[in-house]
Amino acid sequence: MSVLAVGSIAFDTVKTPFGSAQEVLGGSAVYFSLAASYFTSVNLVGVVGEDFQESHLQVLQERGIDLQGLETGPGKTFRWSGVYSYDLNERETLDTQLNVFADFRPKIPELYRDCRYLFLGNIDPDLQWDILQQVRKPDFISLDTMNYWIEHKRESLLRALSAVHLLTLNDGEARQISEEVNLVKASRKILELGPRIVIIKRGEYGALMFTDSTLFCAPGYPLEFVYDPTGAGDSFAGGLCGYLANLDNVCDSTLRQAIIFGSTMASFCVEAFSVQRLRNLTYAEILERYRQFRHLTHFDDVP
Ligand code: AMP
Secondary structure: OOEEEEOOOEEEEEEEOOEEEEEEEEOHHHHHHHHHOOOOOEEEEEEEOOOOOHHHHHHHHOOOOEEEEEEEOOOOOEEEEEEEOOOOOOEEEEEEEOHHHHHOOOOOOHHHOOOOEEEEOOOOHHHHHHHHHHOOOOOEEEEEOOHHHHHHOHHHHHHHHOOOOEEEEEHHHHHHHHOOOOHHHHHHHHHOOOOOEEEEEOHHHOEEEEOOOOEEEEOOOOOOOOOOOOOHHHHHHHHHHHHHHHHOOOOHHHHHHHHHHHHHHHHHHOOOOOOHHHHOOOHHHHHHHHHHHHHHHOOOOOO
16 A cells, blocks of 8 residues: 655755754655655655755655655745754754745645545644545544644644544653643543554654553664764654555554564664665665564563
8 A cells, every 4th residue: 555645845954963964855755755665655745946956856766756746836945954962862943944835735636635544744734634635535644743833733733633543743742732741641641632543752762652552662773873863753654654554454563563664764764864874775674673673672571
């Protein structure tokens, strides 16, 4: 089964203690699509400006991503700039220039409207809702958001949340949306808002999945070299949704596997700036790291 991804396509300027990158390819839909493309076919809907070059398109085309839903608007591509300190879980946004993204009204091509797996990347929750009105009846809708929308568009976000299956967010955002400090209580409250699965991304510390009946904890993969955490959350969602769409089976056991594939893709993402590491992976490398995750968390029961 293919997956439909809607989100930002960006030129990012990023500084970390280990280097910097200027106006490099990024955005939630880009990271998601590249990560998901190792598991299933991906249809991307987004907008770029007139400065988006053939070489940028090629990065997506080389991974077989379907770009019929990619619009080119008059003006410049969305730009984001951020800086990280030694605590790579914390970042500061220095600048956001919406450019063509300011007037983006996603139009889902007719061909994609029957999609069964849908990823709503971190964009204005009113647009996320608008997309939900255009698709027919996806079996699995995953939504990502950020502190800005929780603060400024809470009602719109709650409306979108009422119609999705999975919400991915970080621990600060989980606390903000639920107004609960404790993450178990926070997740319980979020489950009451609509999604039947909540996944809390905790950067290098891994991820927690909550449903009505289960709790699953995945560690972060202990990496010796981390250069740029940008896009880790979207790569996580890409690995997770791509794996589920490929199996076309969402249950407790496949969700656990999908979280590890998501964590695997996030761990590759952070090993280089921009999408460099996500461009040329092999499925064998991905599987090898998935198995290392298994080994990392395995322990025997006592007799
Ligand atoms: P992540 O690190 O997975 O949370 O996502 C990072 C990506 O989100 C970057 O490549 C940015 O271009 C993109 N981004 C940052 N701010 C926004 C925003 N306000 N709307 C949409 N995308 C954004």
